[in-house]
Amino acid sequence: MENSGECTKNNTTNVEHQVHNKAMNDVTVDYENDEDSSENEEELNLLLKKAKESLQANQSIINKNTNKEMRDKFSFPSLNVGISIDEQLYIRKHPSGIVTLRQDEIFHDNSSQKKQSNSNKTVSISDDDQDSSVKLSKKERQKLRESTIGPGWFDMKKPEITPEIKRDLQIIKLRNVLDPKRFYKKDNSKGLPKYFEIGTIKEGPTEFFSSRIPRKERKQTIADELLADQKSKSYFKRKFSEIQEQLKKKRQPKWEKGLTK
Template identity: 45%
Template sequence: MEHQDNNDMDLDELLAKATEVLKQQQAAMISLKSITEEKPSPLETVKLDPGVKSEELYIEDTNKYGAVRLQADRTVILKEEASGSKLSEKRKVQIGPEAINVQSAPETLPPALDWDKKKKKIMEKETAGPKWFDMPAPDMTEEIKRDLHILKSRAVIDPKRHYKKGTMKALPKFFQIGTIVQGPTEFFSSRLTRKERRDNIVDELLADNQAKSYYKRKFLEIQEQKNNFTRKGFKRRKDRK
């Protein structure tokens, strides 16, 4: 009987300890929850006070896309006589001790939009048009003509490069000449030294000995083919007689 009482006391003590531990865990969970609720979320941004209210501004937001307009009741229109006969309008905005002058947009059109039909036709002949940023026609010199002829026949210059045949028979009227600047990765592979550089394409081709030997060989082959063709034709005509 006495042994059974001791077992009951041990069970009561264990149950009391378990309930106490459970209460401590619940209290810790409640305190942790209160701390997390008081801590601000990292997604919330800090709002700064600029010192100016939106009602005091001389502009107002008109829609959700951020477009603004000038409030007429907070501005004063000042008409000033310009250098010409027209009057230029300015809006003076008063905000506290400071005053801001807002210049109205000019009513005159840009020169390209103010041309008449005759002027537009003349400018279309002198420039490539507004789609090409009014690129002017350069002065056609003999040197530029030679370079353009070489570019048109570039398919026969290098035997290892193949180009599409050009459809333009006449020389172009509007073009620009630039200089290719290689990047730092091609400093030794594609860059020409100062000694190798020339003023135009013809001088560069003539300065290349390997290219000159190739052109000379091809020229002799073409001349030989032409001579053989004329000899065969002359022989046929002679045999017919």
């Protein structure tokens, strides 16, 4: 009985030793695994650091090369033209901090003001003279005044009257006779106007088919337009014959008037 108890006791102790040894082996394996994992992490960190440094170095080299290429491609000239800005300025700043004006510029400004005042005086005195140095005679000044209608009509010039223009002005003056269906204001002026402007009527795009005159049918003067119109020509002939008959009756002697009655 005693031997059997000792055997069981020895067996239990052996089992305990085996379990303890196994646990110790597991702990050592875990410790070794932890050491291996920490070493791997350190190696990875070192590799990442080296890769980052190499990438930054390559990027800096690329930036330097691109900047150099840009400078070579866009070569700007120097802005130094040999003129000092300090000499061209009207204001000079001394080392003590005081700011003063250039004396030569002050003298130049005064002389320019005097010249301007003198020129204003000459212009205000000689309104009718084109050149202040040459004095015009009375007839020349009158001729110069009559060349334009005056500032009230924006200095409208006096045109040269040709036979064609004179004929057109006469037609405009007698415009009441042109059309029996149009009535104009009575013109009491004597003679032809001295100051006038001649223009051209331009039709708008809306009047292209309604009131536009083709280029071939356009005339240079009003008289040519009236002669080209057949209706106006027949009307003028009829009115002319009526006026001639009235004048003939007025010139007829009294004894002929009695016979006609």
